[in-house]
Amino acid sequence: MEKMGIRTVRKINFFKAGMIFITLIITALLVLAILSLFLVPDPVDVWNNLWSEEMIFSMKFSLITGLISTLLVMVVALPIAYTLSRFQFKGIGFVKTIIDLPVAFPELVLGLCLLLLFGNTPVGKFLKLIGLDFVFTQAGVVAAQFFTALPYACRILKSTFDYIDPRLEFVSRSLGYSQRETFINISLPLARSGILASVVIAFARCIGTFGTVLILAGGTFMKTEVLPITLYLNISYGNMGMALTSGIVLMVISFFAIYIFEKAEVSL
């Protein structure tokens, strides 16, 4: 008997194929854009620029201000996020909107708001009186970074606390621990992945903040010059080598930040 062959035609899933196609096309474009930053400049030129006085100042200053801002962001974001996640009070919806608002509006507008606040308003005058001058100063860089990164850290930490079963805290309190002790013993250790993720994202936002820093602290050469300002100043002067080098440094920092964030998110 002749052997009968049965051919099965596998139907193409156009929905799935379309989705994957769009994802891959955009990924390829991004990879090309990133690679062009690394491939276009001369490596020797990049290496030399990396050790220039301006670049060393910019990297050092970015690192120091970034670390200080991140620390301040975390000190404030933890209580804010815990409050928004756990407590109910009148006007909580308004508070949530205001805390999130800087994510939605342009950095330049945030910078402008801060410039006005820290300028000749009673708040600005009072802060100057106690020695805190943020307008066109290095402290202003920290302030600009702080306000830019804060909503991102708050969002990540709030999601983290939302994810922790409040009954764990109930049980801890029923066993004799106060709310503060419960926060330290239970909530904080369980939020460690979220805390790491928000530290990384806050640091990356601080290092990469441009518009807010430019408006509040000014883009002053070797004074308030963080990496994005270096890129901007050198583009303005037509010094592409320095601009590209600061771009590469920022890209490397962002890459590691996102990599650590993804790792932390997986273990959440």
Next chain:
Amino acid sequence: MSFLRIENLNICLKEFHLKNISFDMEAGDYLTIIGPTGAGKTILLESIIGFWKINQGHIFIDNVEITNDLPEDRQMGIVYQDYALFPHFTVSQNIAYGLKKKDRKADESQVTEIATSLQIDHLLHRKPGTLSGGEKQRTALARALIVAPKLLLMDEPFSALDPKTRRTTRQLLKSAIEKNGTTVIHITHDLEDAWSMANKTAFFKEGNLLQFGPLEDIFFRPNSGFIADFVGASIFEGQVQERLNGNSIINCNGFSLTSLDTAEVGKKVQVAVRPESIIVSRNQPSSDISAQNILKTELSGIVDEGRSCLLDLQINGSCINGLVAKNTVSRMNLSIGDTLFAIIKSANVRII
């Protein structure tokens, strides 16, 4: 003097309201709370321990008002259905957590002792994520019991366990609380929990306490058709036809039931009969039997309930459930359509 006194408790949480709850418990009482989902059972438990703001009413322990005390000052333990073990601690650290707060110098021997009594002493170094449901539940019980709480609150602690583990855990818990004389409030959907553990039962529905009292009252003297139906009794609408020799004769849609309960002649009533109160026979019993209710029925369904079977018995368009041992079905060779006589003592026919 009551140990726990709840007075006119009212709690409003968005759409949900717990309304005018009042009851008393003696020290050593074991109260089971039953009722449909959304009845407010968990909210009540979490309010007693202090997690929700009480809008109105009072809670007393040993005649001392604790309504506004912080949860950490109330000396109550809570055990949840999904255990709520601290995932970053080992079993040993979970159990010792409350003990260390109570007594900084407490040694590990107490942890080992309670772990041994609950048969989890071999798991002390493990993290909760690696334990089975029964092991997690026993860890949660050990953690709550080690601090000797004045009142132990449990929210469906056995519902996620398989029947065998549930029975074992129930026994272990019973020994542990009897040893310490712990007063317990236990929310459950499993009526077996109530039968095997409790001496009092409360029935909640939509934020209201419908009935509170000895377990037998809820099961055999439910004060509403809803409770009777919930606890598995068959309910019939009827009218009291006459009073005869101290019994009430109730006409229920074409058949009569005799009850020891009293009711006015002519009054429309509901009658509840529990499945386990019914004896079935293939042959009509002789007239010298003590039971006064002998109903001719048709078997319309057999529902396997594990160790027992629930029989659906049709009588004039109404259905009455009878509970028999599983082997009875094969021993009597029961099959759908059989004619069976349901025999019920008048003491087991309750007028609601």
